[in-house]
Amino acid sequence: MKKPQWLIVGAGAIGLFWACKLQKLGYSVHLVYRSTSPKKKITLEALANEDGQQKITSSEHKIKSFLAQDLSKQYDKVLLCTKAYDLVDAFKQVSDHVTEDATIACLCNGMGAQAALQKALMPKQILWAGTTSEGVLKINENHIKHTGLGDTYFGQWLKDTETKDFPLDSFVVPNIHQRLIEKLAVNAAINPLTALFSIHNGDLLEEQFHPLLNATLTELASVFTNPKFIYAEQSKHLTLDNLTNRVNTVAQLTRLNRSSMYEDFRLQRPTENEFISGFLVENSPVELPIQSLLYNGIDFPLLSEEIKKKLLSMT
Ligand SMILES: NC(=O)C1=CN([C@@H]2O[C@H](COP(=O)(O)OP(=O)(O)OC[C@H]3O[C@@H](n4cnc5c(N)ncnc54)[C@H](OP(=O)(O)O)[C@@H]3O)[C@@H](O)[C@H]2O)C=CC1
Numbered sequence: 001m002k003k004p005q006w007l008i009v010g011a012g013a014i015g016l017f018w019a020c021k022l023q024k025l026g027y028s029v030h031l032v033y034r035s036t037s038p039k040k041k042i043t044l045e046a047l048a049n050e051d052g053q054q055k056i057t058s059s060e061h062k063i064k065s066f067l068a069q070d071l072s073k074q075y076d077k078v079l080l081c082t083k084a085y086d087l088v089d090a091f092k093q094v095s096d097h098v099t100e101d102a103t104i105a106c107l108c109n110g111m112g113a114q115a116a117l118q119k120a121l122m123p124k125q126i127l128w129a130g131t132t133s134e135g136v137l138k139i140n141e142n143h144i145k146h147t148g149l150g151d152t153y154f155g156q157w158l159k160d161t162e163t164k165d166f167p168l169d170s171f172v173v174p175n176i177h178q179r180l181i182e183k184l185a186v187n188a189a190i191n192p193l194t195a196l197f198s199i200h201n202g203d204l205l206e207e208q209f210h211p212l213l214n215a216t217l218t219e220l221a222s223v224f225t226n227p228k229f230i231y232a233e234q235s236k237h238l239t240l241d242n243l244t245n246r247v248n249t250v251a252q253l254t255r256l257n258r259s260s261m262y263e264d265f266r267l268q269r270p271t272e273n274e275f276i277s278g279f280l281v282e283n284s285p286v287e288l289p290i291q292s293l294l295y296n297g298i299d300f301p302l303l304s305e306e307i308k309k310k311l312l313s314m315t
Pocket residue numbers: 009010011012013014015032033034035036068081082083084086089090091093107108109132133134135136137138260272
């Protein structure tokens with residue numbers, strides 16, 4: 001039986017990756033881009049784990065891509081693959097072409113954008129939030145490279161609405177809020193610190209950063225283990241030890257990479273700061289002096305030198 005069609009919005013690293021992945025799984029895929037057309041063929045250099053060894057295979061994928069204004073069909077499965085700050089606008093751009101009971105999935109870092117997207121949906125449209133630890137690099141408009149193997153999870157954002165089956169059932173977890181918070185915790189330490197200090201992820205494990213990383217993680221643990229935190233049920237396991245293990249593992253596995261925030265900050269592009277440190281500062285039941293400084297350092301690059309000195313003098 002022919003598998004249904006997905007509309008993917010966002011032709012960046014993750015959007016192109018999922019376009020190829022869904023096509024490999026047998027789905028028909030249409031892709032919406034904003035500024036640069038991926039043309040007719042996408043090249044994917046994919047990583048796979050075979051007999052304990054990582055292998056790279058290259059494949060080509062013919063995928064139809066459109067500007068939002070040129071869409072003509074109606075879609076009942078939509079996957080939004082934009083940065084968190086573009087999520088709601090990206091949905092609004094295609095919403096005239098989304099059925100009123102569609103499955104809407106999103107894959108972006110941070111927290112806050114999913115809740116805003118939920119508010120933009122029609123009552124019978126169901127939101128499936130996702131999170132991924134796959135690493136993907138966009139080499140040019142139609143060439144992507146899978147740089148790190150990871151996992152992707154989706155779960156229904158609102159639990160108290162009608163439950164519908166998600167077409168990609170092998171990716172479904174019952175506790176998506178927990179998975180999102182776990183990813184947020186890792187991003188809240190690695191992303192702003194690597195961006196402010198202009199270092200690769202692995203450099204954060206060097207001795208000179210130990211006191212600052214430890215203070216950052218101690219503060220994060222104080223939010224996640226606080227029973228008044230809005231996601232306390234899903235985050236209470238994120239103690240200092242647990243966070244230290246998670247962050248050390250990710251920093252080690254991605255040691256040669258620049259975090260997405262370092263890359264955006266360095267190139268003076270918008271960052272996901274508002275949805276990482278911003279979300280935590282806004283929602284924490286306790287004061288977060290370090291996370292607030294990190295937030296301001298990224299938000300106001302002219303203050304970053306002063307903020308770096310303050311951060312180092314606090315530890
Ligand atoms: N890449 C990775 O390895 C990982 C990424 N993530 C997360 O996944 C999300 C996506 O990341 P990534 O793919 O790397 O980001 P990119 O910046 O590479 O891609 C985002 C894409 O969304 C497009 N877009 C934004 N608004 C619209 C719109 N209105 N209509 C159509 N397209 C739109 C952008 O278009 P334009 O080209 O015009 O800017 C861009 O191509 C982020 O939240 C990121 O943090 C998480 C884990 C790993």
